[in-house]
């Protein structure tokens with residue numbers, strides 16, 4: 001009999017990490033391993049409330065646990081935030097195509113994250129670190145509203161010490177202990193940021209407004225449209241190209257994305273919504 005593509009796999013919450021006042025990372029142990037490629041997404045269901053989409057934030061090499069980093073914004077996510085270790089959720093997927101790592105080989109990679117948008121990018125950074133010798137340079141720019149909104153604080157500390165990574169942070173509003181940049185993420189994107197733009201690709205993930213201004217800044221700096229990779233977090237439903245909820249022009253974000261190069265989608269005004 002054919003497997004029902006909508007049927008979730010049970011997964012136990014093995015650990016919960018509080019990342020910020022509104023964001024938690026859930027380490028899930030699914031009943032059976034769920035291999036995924038970095039950038040693909042899952043549908044998670046909690047307590048019969050419905051489903052929501054999340055991109056695993058963990059290393060795709062680790063198959064028996066999967067981490068989802070979830071911001072509390074509504075029905076499903078706030079129920080998830082009230083759950084405890086040992087409780088069960090359902091996950092189905094992975095869906096979408098993910099990041100085309102093959103195309104990044106030999107390139108300088110600029111990663112630009114905003115807020116909880118660092119979740120899929122953490123998985124990407126871990127995947128790049130798995131075979132770091134294949135990439136020329138990895139530069140990470142991350143912005144959050146305030147120092148307490150920065151997620152993966154310990155891991156970012158490690159990345160800052162890693163000579164293979166170049167990490168720079170910014171917050172919209174600092175506090176007395178904050179020693180790094182204050183300003184929007186675009187203030188970190190400059191001609192003299194140590195990247196050979198012609199030999200580089202840029203990958204952005206964050207709220208739509210952040211991705212919009214990041215894209216415009218990258219183009220101003222000389223990035224070509226086809227070298228800018230954006231995560232289109234459209235309102236998904238089926239996840240498998242059947243319902244049409246996630247359409248961007250001729251594309252289905254769930255099946256053809258959620259990662260698209262800017263040249264493919266730039267003519268569709270809904271991309272920044």
Ligand SMILES: Cc1cc2nc3c(=O)[nH]c(=O)nc-3n(C[C@H](O)[C@H](O)[C@H](O)COP(=O)(O)OP(=O)(O)OC[C@H]3O[C@@H](n4cnc5c(N)ncnc54)[C@H](O)[C@@H]3O)c2cc1C
Pocket residue numbers: 041051052053054055056068069070071072073074075076077078116119120232233234235236258
């Ligand atoms: C491919 C993909 C990957 C994602 N990865 C992550 C992730 O790693 N971590 C994370 O915290 N969030 C992620 N999201 C966003 C997440 O799916 C939504 O925040 C979640 O569906 C909200 O569900 P809810 O029931 O809690 O909110 P609801 O009660 O449904 O709605 C709350 C608010 O969020 C808006 N909303 C609902 N669904 C979406 C959506 N899919 N995209 C944008 N806005 C939405 C609604 O319009 C409403 O304003 C991702 C979305 C997609 C499509």
Ligand code: FES
Pocket residue numbers: 235236237238239240241242243244245246247252253254255
């Ligand atoms: S979510 Fe149904 S077609 Fe994409």
